[in-house]
Amino acid sequence: MGGDHAPDAVLDGVELAAERHPQARFLLVGDEARVGPALERRKRARQACTLRHAPDVISGDMKPTAALRQGRNSSMRLAIDAVAVGEAAGVVSAGNTGALMALAKIVLKMLPGVDRPALAGLGPSSRGDVVMLDLGANVQCDARNLVEFAVMGDQFARAVLGLPSPSIGLLNVGSEELKGDERVRQAAEILRDGHVGLNFHGFVEGFDLTSGTVDVVVTDGFTGNVALKTGEGALKLVGGMLRQVFTSSIAARLGYLLARPALDRLREWMDPRRYNGAVLIGLNGVVVKSHGGTDGIGFAHAMDVAMDMVNHGFNERIREGLARISTDSGSPGASPARLAAAR
CATH class of the missing domain: 3.40.718.10 (Isopropylmalate Dehydrogenase)
Structure with missing residues (x-):
């Protein structure tokens, strides 16, 4: 639900990622009323995805402290929670950078020996x-x-x-x-x-x-x-x-x-979309930040980065x-x- 063109840019990215990585499966966390109909129009993404409803969205201008207090039922928080409990291997978001950093640090914790992500x-x-x-x-x-x-x-x-x-x-x-x-x-x-x-x-x-x-x-x-x-x-x-x-x-x-x-x-x-996907490293989990203004091609690149991190055992x-x-x-x-x- 994050980014300037959500949820369509995210779903376009998932459609491309599902084509590139046919064995991968994706957990989409967002407003079911908005995401569901859009997902139905994308065949590959629909087959590769599970949709989980999140009633709240962290806005782009919300302060990290407010996101920590008010974002427990937000799509960003629930996606990070899925990584924390091992339900997902990593999270990719085009949403609020400060909120993503704050939530990921609180929920996932730091790797042993790392002072800061x-x-x-x-x-x-x-x-x-x-x-x-x-x-x-x-x-x-x-x-x-x-x-x-x-x-x-x-x-x-x-x-x-x-x-x-x-x-x-x-x-x-x-x-x-x-x-x-x-x-x-x-x-x-x-x-x-x-x-x-x-x-x-x-x-x-x-x-x-x-x-x-x-x-x-x-x-x-x-x-x-x-x-x-x-x-x-x-x-x-x-x-x-x-x-x-x-x-x-x-x-x-x-x-x-x-x-x-x-x-x-x-x-x-x-093309800046080729370089989309900055990684918050030092956390006890894979967290990738996509540029908020990117399109589906850029978001797919961010997903590629996340899967590379997981497949190569980056944190270990x-x-x-x-x-x-x-x-x-x-x-x-x-x-x-x-x-x-x-x-």
Whole structure:
């Protein structure tokens, strides 16, 4: 029931997902009077889905605290409850981000050893897709949080991108070891020691986000969200400028006809729907946030991400990775006391 085009965009996404994953089954939670008739018009989704009525909906502008108090019978809360009791393997929502984060954290709890969940997503680069986290869940982070994000980002890249040994970079104001504030330098020192078992590249800068320097970019939520929105704005700007250029004259229109096959490939490569589906990682369950303004194609991509997480045992991998941080394996860098001091 969440998102700008619910429930139709969600159901269109389920229809596509049911075609891609014929063995999967989906639990739809929402207003039966609205969802039921729309579901009947989509054959594949109808065959793959069970519909559960939820009398309430969490609006897009509801504060997380209000959602916790008033949302017990909402579609979002009941969907998360289904994951908590093992009835569903994961939840995908296009609804209120703050409410989803608050409800998921309260209902599902955190994985052992994780201080805070992080919002992770994919973006395009010149060498393929790149993972970035945190994208806004944590405005302020300490060194321990950044190290946890690196471990979780590593497993996200393995599960979703299929990379056997993804490279990790810490976003900073420069690539030199002495650049940045104390928390970033402390996190880098811990990751460089090697006990965490990650392929740590070092510091990366803003231009590295799209150059493919690393597979995973780690930063705090404030910086990550600014970088995300800046990238989205840049894509819209380039798209608008291309439309202006190719409609500016008859010769430009003719040039567009010649260049159209290449431009179509570029449009498909840069389509934001391909990157829809940010994951709240660090929770004791799979939770994927779809963009509220997406259509069925974008929502289906978010569902693909959720199923990748489940099929690859994402949370179990994170537990194993975090164990390497929390246990003293004999390396000075692995000391819990040192990690505590990094706070």
